[in-house]
Amino acid sequence: MATLVMVLLLVLTAACAPTPEKITPTPAPSPEEVIPPPTPEPTPPEMPKIGFFLTVAQPADNSIITVDKVEVRGRTTPGAVVSVNGELVEVDGEGNFTTMVVLEEGPNIIEVIASDLEGNEESRILVIIYVP
16 A cells, blocks of 8 residues: 555656756857946935934033033034024034033033024023032
């Protein structure tokens, strides 16, 4: 019986196996027939589209300072108006700004506000601790 099963399996396997197809090699094209793919035109990188923003780079929030003045430095959207603790600060053509703030002993709050003519506004509030 086992022999009969083995013979049936061999017959079924042979019957179901795909028949080998004849593979005909294709001749390689001559150098005159080879057409290189077109070279894409270089495209300038797109500038990322950034909305209105305000970044305060210095000082870090919750800093402990041992001098009575601190430089507040950051960047915003070019053309924006910036104030630090209610005082207008000059913004350059790239959106950079810098100003000095006099500190009182203990915790000091520094509020930086940037706004533009379209009504966009961003603000950052920092706490700086002055310990003489």
